[in-house]
Amino acid sequence: MVLRINSVTCNLLATTSFLYCAYGLFVEDENNEYAISLYKVGTEYGMRALKVNNSKFRKAMEDGMLVPDAAKYLTKDDMKALTWAGLNLAKRCTLQLDRMELITDLQDAVALIKRSIEFDPKYAWGAPWMAMGIVYAVIPPYCDLGGGAEPSRNAFASGNKARNGEFGVCDMFAARYLATLLKDERWYDELNNRVIEMDPCKLDGGQCVVNELAKQKARYNMEHKERWF
Incomplete structure (x- = not known):
């Protein structure tokens, strides 16, 4: 009974x-x-959610272990929580790049996202790969996290393959982060226009809202192109 309650609680927390x-x-x-x-x-x-669902991970964190080290205790049962914890953390860090003290948080995010990819590279429409594409695009290649244009390109490509190119958020962020890094205006336009013109409901049998969000952000990209070029 306790295990079932923990499972329900974890799912609710991860969904949130x-x-x-x-x-x-x-x-x-x-x-x-x-x-x-x-x-x-x-x-x-x-x-x-991770601490509710995984006692080994919780104990490791309580003992002061760092997230990149404690991530080894996470299992496939933790997929939902670790994926969205990692994506939230990664996105927050990419919006605060002027704060060098956040490098530890970024390391935590990368550890969680890589663990998610290890369990299922196609999970959440390939969003973990997309997140890695963003991270690699915004950190320099000499960082220990392995940033740079080529790793970013490979990560975005892997994210795209997860749903055969139907996850518009991946192309939209590839335009926003990678195409701007490369100063490639033509590719930027191609990626955004592809998202704007795509059928949003081809994703996983009708998850239209995800791609509608991508379309909205792609339009924003095009309307505010001068911010990045």
Whole structure:
């Protein structure tokens, strides 16, 4: 009975983490600080879910182990929580790149996202790969986290393959982060226009809202192109 209650609680917490991430993506273009606060709360819900669901991970964290080391205790049963905790944390860090003290948080995010990819590289429409594409695009290649244009390109490509190119958020963020890093205006336009013109309901049998969000953000990209070029 206790295990069942913990499972339900974990699922609710992980779902809440996902919702905060989705809302953060929705508002970040117009209200950066609010999005940061949403991603922070989303991370907290995801981490709470992991501690409820996985006693070994909880014990490791209570003993002062760092997340990259404690991640080895996470299992496939933790997929939902670790994925959205990682994505929330990664997105928050990419919006606060001027704060060098957040490098530890970024290391935590990468550890969680890589663990998710290890268990299922196609999970959440390939969103973990997409997150790695963003991270690699915004950190320099000489960082220990392995950033740079080529790792970013490979990560976005892997995310795209997860749903045969139907996950529009992946292309939209590839335009926002990688195409701008490369100063490739033509590719930027191609990626955004592809998302704008795509059928949003081809994703996983009708998850239209995810791609509708991508379409909205792709339009924003095109309307505010001068911000990045």
